[in-house]
Amino acid sequence: MTLTVAAWNVNSIKARLPNVLDWLKDKAPDVACLQEIKCQDEGFPRLEIEELGYNVETVGQKSYNGVALLSKRPIEEVALRALPGGEDDEQARYVEAVIAADSGPVRVASIYLPNGNPAPGPKYDFKLAWMKRLKDRAEALLAFEEPVILAGDYNVIPRDSDVHDAAAWEGDALILPATRDAFSAIKWLGYADAFEQVDGRAHQYTFWDYQAGAWPKNNGIRIDHLLLSPQAADRLKSVEIDKEPRGREKASDHTPIIGVFEL
């Protein structure tokens, strides 16, 4: 059996609801990790999404951030609603759950990694500290030896071939060497970037700024990723960036990435 797992930064679930519902009906992913829902838990359009056959878990926040995890399969356990180690971190950026797939438990996290601009500065320090906490959690998860899919908006451009013009992004928190090093450090633990695992693909993007005609000019960046534990990477069949939602009216500035697993 296949399990499809998607990540999509929707940039406000309320502003995006018709687009999100259309996309869920059309693509019907088994699991959808949403970021930047920009609402509190009680404001999330839970009923409309449950009607499409999803179990819904949210970690909401007023105005900013907020993540959701939607699953057609039963959610056995919500393991975490925040990354450990952030005693004074109030930002809603992480939810991790165990999904009951046909092959057994699959652990999925919906991740909204801090943007970090301007860099240097306190926001960039917060980004790097958050990435260290994510690395620590990713390392702990390897001990379970189960399929783990860390899906979301990482705000990291991994390679120069993941941006239309790397020079235009020089100095940005999404591309700085320390940002890439922190992202690589998670991969070196033993996690695979699902998209990079497929050879020969470059200059495919998941985000295009609303400004300056970035979408029609295809001035994009690839910052939404699926990181896979070995047990998930072994079962990866395909991964695609679904550009259709970005071309619609009232589009998010991000578009979904969808992984298909034999799980």
Add this chain to the structure above:
DNA sequence: ATGGTCGGTCCCCGA
């Protein structure tokens, strides 16, 4: 080019 984009809001801030 003299603006140039959104979304959520105490009318600017974050992306």
